[in-house]
Amino acid sequence: MPKSETILTIVTFIYGLAVIFYMISWIFKKELPGKLATGSMIAGAAGNTAGFLLRWVESHQMGYGYVPLSNLYESLVFFALSVSLIYLFVEFRYKMRSIGAFASIVPFLVMAYASLPSVESSIQPLIPALQSNWLIAHVITCFLGYAAFAIACGISIMYLIHSASGDTEKGPVSRFPNPETMDELTHQMITFGFLLLSIGIITGAIWADQAWGRYWGWDPKETWSLVTWLVYATLLHARLMRGWTGKRIAVLSCIGFAAVLFTYFGVNYLPGLHSYQ
């Protein structure tokens, strides 16, 4: 087993620790677990980066030399990394930790899924169609976008919990950021995600144009990424033109992320070609 995989297995556990610490710090309002949570999240992200880079090096040592973004396993690793980096950015920028209890679950689950034996993790050389820089740009931008949407969805769920609970003055819910902040953060994550998803779809289209002579072929993966884009475009118009905020935007943001998940995982169960196999 290459070293990168060992590191990434450890990273999965560190992310697990981060989830536990964030939960403890949120529910019991303790300072020390909070610091430990942030520490383990940073350690997880650092390890995740190291694992990613090491896999890159290993692919060179094996004589294939490619950016590790070409199969399901590698995309999961990069997705987890994107979520944890964007989350950490938010935590430091806004100096609040309660979002961590919801956001840190994502990289943990993603890495746990990547560690399943059914997810092929060996380093395989690239088949001709995947040897393209557009593909690298495509995967990076798409997954950064997905990561921003994931965090937006986490915050939206918090918002919905907050508005559903009667007493927001006491208990763990009182330690959520205030609703306006959550609403604003959701919006910022979604605008960032939308820009990156747009770039992701576009670079993917350019790649398809280079490899297959068509920039758009309505295959299920492409179509679902368009559906996702349309859902978020609807959300943006509802907000900017019709003044929707709060609960309704939070619900749309959850629907949008459901579409992201379907684009990523669900599409493989549909008839078609574009799956990571």
Next chain:
Amino acid sequence: MDNQKQTSSLPVSFIDRLWDFFASVRLSVVLLLSLAATSIIGTVIPQNAAESTYVRKFGPDLYSVLDSLSVFNMYQSWWFRLLLCLLIVNLVVCSVRRLRATWKVIFPKKTNYNPDRFRKAADRINWEIKDTPPESVKKICENYMNRRYRHLKTMQEDSAYWIFGERGRWTRLGVYGVHLSVILLVLGGLIGSLLGFEGMMNVPEGQARQTFSLRHSDKSMKLEFAIRCDEFTVSHYPSGRPKEYRSDIAIIENDQVVKEHRLRVNEPLRYQGINIFQSSYGQTAASSFTVVFTETESGMRFEKNAVMGEPVSMPAGRGKLVVEDFSSNFAFRGHNVGPAFLARLEPTSGESRPVLLPANYPNFDRMRGGDFAISVENVEYSYYTGLQITRDPGVPLVYVGFALMILGCYVTFFMFQKKICIEIRAQNNGTGISVSGISGQKRPGLKADVRRLAQKLQKLTKQRTDL
């Protein structure tokens, strides 16, 4: 709608209402969601499959209903195109209607400099500078603002100054850029699907081809030029995975080679608006080979030279054999038997029947139990390259749309118009400064911008006082 409009003559109000309808975001939301919903149909029901597949799945009655609704080719259907056209109308009408107001924001007849509006701004930052007269602070601030803000104006009242600056008016155009990009993408797509084509051409090594078969139809088309394949190579990694497919091709016009190109996956050739892609490959057999008839009883061999498509007479006047076709990977009852010839046996007496002659299994035909077992020998193989041939006149429009979409989204989301006011007044033998900003677009970034500006000005004025 106000009363006056309602009492006006009917046609005008109808047109107004139609105009309102086409400009509304409600329509866009309905269109966006309809596109999302209908797009999903096409991912659940595979598109452009063979008719028999659908009939088996849905039954003949449901099939004909669904087929008349173009469900099996829905992205090219009239109703999907109608949705796209409505989208364009929506965007155009909305933009035309809005542009005049936006124009006034970008090029106002006169700009309103009113300190009161800034005094109410929430994120006002105040500080004091000792021992410096307002005039010199004003100069420093003006200097700084000069380089960074447009539409600058300083106002004075007694010993108080207001420096107004504004920038980013043009960012109001960002959303028009996005909407224009959507229009370009839809138009480009429509042009491509109406005027473009997509097809496949198999070119054996050493040969040239000019016609190709169109995708999703049984028609074929002829190019203005011929494509010759000089060499095809496929290389593999040690694990057996394909590493590279490569065709060295030449474009031939009037028997002259006008262009040579090394075609790889991801490195297509574009020639005269036609795109040529490396798409697949296969093996073909050379057209002449040896057919061997082995008499079952005696085991005697009779070898005959054969040419694809021409009859070979069987020994002892038993009839004729015509080798009609070749497949490089023939599947026999689900097993891949490798390269195989398909032939037709025409006995002198009795009915003609097909026979399968796998090149790697010379005893295969014994199964048939005829008087003679047939096999094929001395087969020479050559590769053919599978080229995808496309033409899409919509592509330039689409690429411009791509660039505009990214640019427009960035401007719309991350840039905004902002107005800044720096108030400078004499105060306790020094100067008091307040910095505040407003933006018509209610952006969270404004607060950070004002803070950054205040910090910068604090630093500049401090340097000055330290001197």
